[in-house]
Amino acid sequence: METTITRPLSQVAEGQIVNIIKIVGGRGLRVRLTAMGLLSGTQVTVVHNGRSGPFVISVKNSKMALGRGIVDKIMVS
């Protein structure tokens, strides 16, 4: 189901493609994520969203594993 509500990345089901709206959290984390290519407007695909453990996304041509703490801070729609 296509939805445009802003929600944390952790709520997105496997296989869905979403856009990053903003990243909330500390400056260090945001700058690091930006340098790794995660910033507002970036399109990400959720590759793996298990109930526990890291979360895998694919951004452009690379795959990234994110900790649970981070996926709650990335707001997408």
Added chain:
Amino acid sequence: MNRWNMTDSKLKKITVALAGNPNSGKTSVFNMLTGASHHVANYPGTTVETVQGTCTHGDFRIVFVDLPGAYGLTAFSTEELVARKFIIDEKPDVVVNVIDTSNMERNLYLTTQLIELDMPIVLAFNMSDVAEQRGIVFDTARLSELLEAPIVPTVASKTKGRIALLDAIVVVANASRKPRTHRITYGDEIENALSQIELLVSAEQPALAVKYGSRWVALKLIEQDGDIIAKIKDTRLIDVVSDAVAKLKTIFRDDPEVVIAERRYGFISGACQESVKATVELTHTTSDLADAVLTHRVFGLPIFLLMMYLIFYLTFSIAAYPMAWLEHFFNWLSVLLASIWPAQTDNWLRSLIIDGVIPGVGGVLVFLPNILILFLAIAVLEDSGYMARAAFVMDKLMHRIGLHGKSFIPMLIGFGCSVPAIMATRVLENKRNRLTTIMILPLMSCGARLTIYSLLIPAFFPQNWRGPVLWLIYLTGIVLAVIAAKVLRLTVFRGDTTDFVMELPPYRVPTFKSLSTHTWMRCLMYLKKAGTVILAFSIILWVAMNYPRVSEQSAAGLSPNQIRQAQLANSVVGRVGKAIEPVIKPLGFDWKIGTALIGATAAKELFVSQLGIIYAISSYEDASAATLRQHLQADYSPLVGFCIMLFCLISSPCIATIAITRSETSSWFWAAFQFFSLTVLAYIITLVVYQIGSLVIAL
């Protein structure tokens, strides 16, 4: 002029820094350029290492420095700061920026920051074959014009593009610098603030402005870069900056550094839009399939454990053969020297070499096969891309004790030997995680300590108790390691466990060249660093065990074994053993155990041979272990036996471990910290166990 007759001194020197994202293939480009001429150095005061290599190209001698892999040049991570400091302080003639072309935009983010530093750049578009397969087409000429840097396509794993890259380096190094025409601009609001701050920087802190460039300093100040802010002494400048930052925050409703980062990406997509075309939508099918299995919720962990078991097995079973050969060789060397060097002449020197240096250094060299196989295996895991998945699988578990998923690998290796395990902590990027892991590693009961257990357990425990006791000892080590890690992360190494963000690089087949250079460098480092310190310590320990000498009169009429016994009792080590008896008495230990424990600092397994000397049992007797056990049974209770094992498990790590901790952390402090805190911990735990145990038995 005959160029072929030129000597090295006439070659002009060019210094090149190699920068790039992690997984961009930076190291393989480095290997391609420099061959095997490597030199590893820890960057002063950090655990981050830089590798140097050289090559000769035409009339130039080019020195390459491989900087740590970095996504940017912020002050937020040690690696990035090290890379940045090198570029600014050492002013390399050229920075070669390695770009993974299948991931252009993100890789160019680092490039924008090199442009901001106004460095002469050469771009190596690596893995250009993969990009081609994926249908990415780029107009190199146009892109080169926009980025104002030559672009050289390379396929480092196949040594393609080497000469072209070297040519470009030479051209850029010798070209006169022109100001850039395409500057990265950050929008009117930020640009206004920048020019205002820039003027103040030039006026108030001219030295900074000269060293870093006033625009760059101004930019870093707006980005609230901790490292640069600390260098500002002028209070007016600080006030102006905080006003500007506050103003920008209200305008953008966001931190200025995030806006600046977005503008950098804006510059990149502007440049790429005109020159890069992706004709095929990327699919990850094979990689996804492999990941589905290797990081599976249920199967991921068993697969990882199996993988680790394999490495462990290979390291300690295949290596057993060359280790035995090396051991034989050093024995043979001792025997040979003893036979050709008459015992009457230069007695002390003879003994120093035969009993001190050869066993000491030999005892370290025998681990070389272990190190070689282990690091080959680790190189395969890293180069293939599996390491990132392993960290992913273990992360949840390790996170609970405040460590990173990758810490698990060194901890497991620690069951074999702490020395390679501490070297393996290099896979950890975060300094706090790495130090914590190094500190607790000796608690993983190593192979040498198994020698002690296999002497003591049969001496004190009935057959059906032996297995459980051994299990209990190992388990105690693991539990203590977990608790110690948690405590260290809450106290000494406090700080956020960095949130887990990690790229999962595509799976690749490791190249022979990369594997061999990695392994060779590690082995060389082990030999150099541990070897020198070990040699020094073996000499010191030999002196302490042999001096002061027993007088000729008191030795008269004694058997050789009794002379050795008397000598050890009379030596510094023996005397210290006796002196500490009151201290170790509450643990149930006497001076004999104390003496053996001191000797065991050289290498844990020496505990057994030291006890042998104390009880005057010739180590050449076949039944020596059985005889020694009888002596031990007569002198000590099973509780004391258990306490000895407990103490050996926890207490001060061996000299090789101390030496490697010192060299890996570049600090004697951490080596001393590890030594003393573990010894104190061992004392307290053994004390509690012995005292409570005695009470229970008395009941």
